Amino acid sequence: MSLNKETVRKIAYLARIRVPEDALAGLAAELNHIIGWVEQLNEVATEGVEPMASVVDITLPKRADEVSDGGIAEQVLKNAPEPVVAPGTDGGFFAVPKVVE
Amino acid sequence: MTALTGLSIAAVRDGLASRDFTAIELARAHLQAMEKTRHLNAFITETPEIALERAKQSDARRAKGRALGPMDGVPVAIKDLFCTADVLTTGGSHILDGFKPTYESTVTAKLKAAGAVMLGKTNLDEFAMGSSNITSYHGPVKNPWRGKRNDDLVPGGSSGGSAAAVAAGLSACAIGTDTGGSIRQPASFCGIVGMKPTYGRCSRWGIVAFASSLDQAGPFARSVEDTAILLAAMAGHDPRDSTSAPVDVPDFAAALGKGAKGLKVGIPKEYTMDGMPAEIDKLWKQGIAWMRAQGATCREVSLPHTRYALPTYYIVAPAEASSNLARYDGVRYGLRVAGKTLDEMYAATRGEGFGPEVRRRVLIGTYVLSAGYYDAYYLKAQKVRALIADDFRKVFGQVDVLLTPTAPSAAFAIGEKMDDPVAMYLNDVFTVPASLAGLPAISVPAGLDADGLPLGLHLIAKPFDEATLFRAAQALEEACGFATRPPGFGGNR
Numbered sequence: 059m060s061l062n063k064e065t066v067r068k069i070a071y072l073a074r075i076r077v078p079e080d081a082l083a084g085l086a087a088e089l090n091h092i093i094g095w096v097e098q099l100n101e102v103a104t105e106g107v108e109p110m111a112s113v114v115d116i117t118l119p120k121r122a123d124e125v126s127d128g129g130i131a132e133q134v135l136k137n138a139p140e141p142v143v144a145p146g147t148d149g150g151f152f153a154v155p156k157v158v159e
Numbered sequence: 160m161t162a163l164t165g166l167s168i169a170a171v172r173d174g175l176a177s178r179d180f181t182a183i184e185l186a187r188a189h190l191q192a193m194e195k196t197r198h199l200n201a202f203i204t205e206t207p208e209i210a211l212e213r214a215k216q217s218d219a220r221r222a223k224g225r226a227l228g229p230m231d232g233v234p235v236a237i238k239d240l241f242c243t244a245d246v247l248t249t250g251g252s253h254i255l256d257g258f259k260p261t262y263e264s265t266v267t268a269k270l271k272a273a274g275a276v277m278l279g280k281t282n283l284d285e286f287a288m289g290s291s292n293i294t295s296y297h298g299p300v301k302n303p304w305r306g307k308r309n310d311d312l313v314p315g316g317s318s319g320g321s322a323a324a325v326a327a328g329l330s331a332c333a334i335g336t337d338t339g340g341s342i343r344q345p346a347s348f349c350g351i352v353g354m355k356p357t358y359g360r361c362s363r364w365g366i367v368a369f370a371s372s373l374d375q376a377g378p379f380a381r382s383v384e385d386t387a388i389l390l391a392a393m394a395g396h397d398p399r400d401s402t403s404a405p406v407d408v409p410d411f412a413a414a415l416g417k418g419a420k421g422l423k424v425g426i427p428k429e430y431t432m433d434g435m436p437a438e439i440d441k442l443w444k445q446g447i448a449w450m451r452a453q454g455a456t457c458r459e460v461s462l463p464h465t466r467y468a469l470p471t472y473y474i475v476a477p478a479e480a481s482s483n484l485a486r487y488d489g490v491r492y493g494l495r496v497a498g499k500t501l502d503e504m505y506a507a508t509r510g511e512g513f514g515p516e517v518r519r520r521v522l523i524g525t526y527v528l529s530a531g532y533y534d535a536y537y538l539k540a541q542k543v544r545a546l547i548a549d550d551f552r553k554v555f556g557q558v559d560v561l562l563t564p565t566a567p568s569a570a571f572a573i574g575e576k577m578d579d580p581v582a583m584y585l586n587d588v589f590t591v592p593a594s595l596a597g598l599p600a601i602s603v604p605a606g607l608d609a610d611g612l613p614l615g616l617h618l619i620a621k622p623f624d625e626a627t628l629f630r631a632a633q634a635l636e637e638a639c640g641f642a643t644r645p646p647g648f649g650g651n652r
Contacts, residue, residue, distance in 0.1 A: 066522070073481060073525040074488070074502065075518055076510030085522070088580065092523060095581050096470040096536070102543050109541030110548060112372050113358050113597030113622075114402045121398070133261040137492035152490050157501050 061089050163188040164328040165644070168385040171331055172229045175221065182221070182232030186214035186276050189234045193278065193329045196648075199301045201320040201329060203239045204247045205279040210234070213276045220274070229412075230392045231274030236324045236333035239280035240287055241267045241376075242365040250367040251285040251295040251317075254512025255493040264365025265397045266334065266376045273392040278330050281320030285514045286484065287341055287369045290586035292319030293573065294516040302349060302570050303327035304645040306610035310572040315345030315586070318379070322349040325379045327648045332380040332389050336366060338373045339472050340566075340590030343602040346379060347565035347615030350604040350645065352632070353379045354386045355590075357622045358597030359404035361390075362397030370479035371402075373472075373594050381644075383603065383633040387411035390625065406623060414626035419634035420454030422627070425558035429465035430589060432567065438608045439564045446562055446605060446616045449638035455631070460558060462550040467543050468592040473584060474527050474540035475595070480517075481524025487512060519580060548596040555621045560631045563589050565602040565615035593619045601632045604641040613641070 063082045066089065070077040077085060131150055135141040140153040163185050166174065174180055190207050217232035226232075242248050242260035249255045263271070271277070284294040291313040292300040300319040302312040303326050314323040318335030322345035325333050335342045337355035346353025354377045361376040368374060378389035391411050397403045426447060431440070447457050489495035489508030496511045498504035513521065527536035554561070566586055576583045593600040599622070602615035616635060620628035 061526070065526075069522050069525045069529065071506075072529060073521050074505040074509055075513065075521065076506040077518075085519075088519060089522060089526070092473065092519070092580060093526070093536075096473055096540075099467055099470050099474075099539050099543050102464065102467055102546065104539060104542035104546070107542040107545050109538055110545035111541060112402065113548060113595075114404065116402075116404070118401050119398070119405070130261075134491075136261050137258050139489060139493070139495035154490055155498060155501050155504055 061086050061093065164192045166331060167382050168229065168233050168331050168380060168388050169382070171233050175232045176226070182214035182217040182276060183211065185232060186210045186234060189278055189330055196327055196329060199303060199323055199327060200298050201281055201300055201324040201327065202236070202279040203249055203251070203282050203297045203320070206246055206277055209246070210276050210278050213271070217274050217276065227274040229388050230270065233275050234278050234331050235270060235275045236278050236281050236321055236330040237267055238283055238318050238321050238333070238335045240283055240336050240367045241334070242367070243267055243277070243280065246280065248280065248367070249297065251283040251297060252512065252517065253296040253494060253514070254487045254508070258492050260365070262365060265362035265399065266366070266393045269395065270334070270392055275392065281318070281324055281333060283320055284317035285517050286367065286480070287317040287336055287338055288480070288516050288520055289316040290340065290344055290583055291576070292316040293577065294514055296514060299573050301573070303648045304350060304570060304612055306612050308610070312570040312612070313348065313573055315348035315566070315570065317341040319345050321379050322346055322351060322353065325349070325351050325381060326645055328644065332378060332385055334376060334389070334393065335379055336374055336376050337594065338369050338476060339594045340587035342377045342379065343590045343600060343615070343617060344566045344586055346602040347604070347613065348570040350613030350641070351379055351381050352383055352386050352601065352603055353377065354390065354601040355594070355599065356390060356394060356625055357599045359402055360394050360599070360623070360625070362395070362400040362403045364397055364399040368483040370476040371483060372479060373476060383601070383629055383636045384412060384415055386601070387415060387629045404623070409626055411625055411629055414630045415633050417630050418454060419450060419631060422455040422560065422631055422634070423558040424450050424455045424457045424631070425460035425554050425561045426457055427462045427465065427554070427561055427563060428459050429462050430563045432588065435567060439567060439614065442606050442614050442616065443564050446635065449635060450562060453634040453638050455634065457562070458558065460554040460561070462554060462592065464543065464547045464550050465592055468547055468595055469584060469588055471540045471543045471547065472587070472591045472595060473523070474536050475544060477520040477524035478528050478537050479524070481521045481528065484517070484521055516580070544595050547592055551596045551598060559620070559627050561619040563617045563619070565589060565617040569608045569610065569612035569614055589617055598622060599625045599628050601628055603632050603635050603639070605635070605639045606641065
């Protein structure tokens, strides 16, 4: 498999990373080099092998379905680049560019 | 005062207990050393006020006869990947500009509760992605060791600042994180001990995530005993991390001093790599002889899928990273670069906020997880990962620990290996397999190369058998008798 400029543009969009047009070709070459190198895994016979997502062999623990935190809107907003505390509401908001018309 | 900066944790513990010095004196000596060696760029943020305050509290506790334990009053440097309340936490990235967490990571909270004195936040590769500390937005760290050519050398990575700080005597110990070798390789490059515990031994809560199925916190120090003492203060079950293991933390230090008699050491034949420098091979063979002289038995074992570990890692880790790093969107914290639409703001922020290596890995991860490629790359890698873990399971039916080199070279010059990402990735060829299998592993400084630079040997043990790992590591440490300080940063041990 070989990644061309168009594929890189597409995955950069999926990853929401702006890549300048003149950097696409160089990036495609770099990524191809890495992908070509990892493709040696095709040599390994893996029929019937269960894929391993985690080395931890435990069932995920459960806890009582109770509220265990909250009420810390101020802390949640503390690092926001553009926090907005709207008057008349009990919490604040993260301001972002308009998303609805 | 300078002698205070060369002390081991064990010596600090004893010195504080017998009132030879105070925690305040100790903190001041280390803060002064940090100030004098800022050219190393080991710290992104120094926290002298916190250090002096905690040292004061430690002295006050001790005066009342309420000292907490072996870490009370001990200076420690924190990799800037651990969230620390109200202290800048950058992850080495531009995209976290100005981020001051409102909470403390579990591991640093445990250290604080044990009385440890935080000196500052150490430099690292951006989001822990790198083997040289060169990808940090805050500039490269210099290794306190210098070869005969007197070049500025890398300290390794990603926990390069932590390793450099301990090697240079700026801190008695440090904590780092290890995803594919990020504690062990810099420990080898800087001539100190660095240890990655079993996956699940330390809580990941509050650690800036890179690859969640691999990330583990671990200790750096100048002796095996010290890493055992420090790990005991970091480890333990945490309900806030669902992968944190609900198992007891044994007294690691109690396993020490028992020697290697009767230990079965495996030597994996697949770790002999084409083009491996003769010096690395020689040190490895010397390590086998040392372990035998200490009473261990050594035998060759086979881990057939070893050579596939690195390519497996470079699918799994970027895939997980691409998902974890999706949170950096310019909305809730850190850098925001304006855009006309929300999508444009995301793309502009992430385009400017991520450095080239992070961008590369997020794109690789996005690609291998994308429709049409998931099975061919990501699922395939997960299957090979299962085979690699199975190789280890089989050999640990025959032996107690495995002995390998830590890294395929000594520290290289800043600026080298920059053109080819794959060449840089090869730094972790010996450390990545244990990471994929979640096994505990340690790098012990074992010798110097022809250029006078330190080289480490690497031991791997069974899951949750850190006690045996420390025991074997101490036997190796004793046999090699490595003088652990770089020239110009000397001091007693």
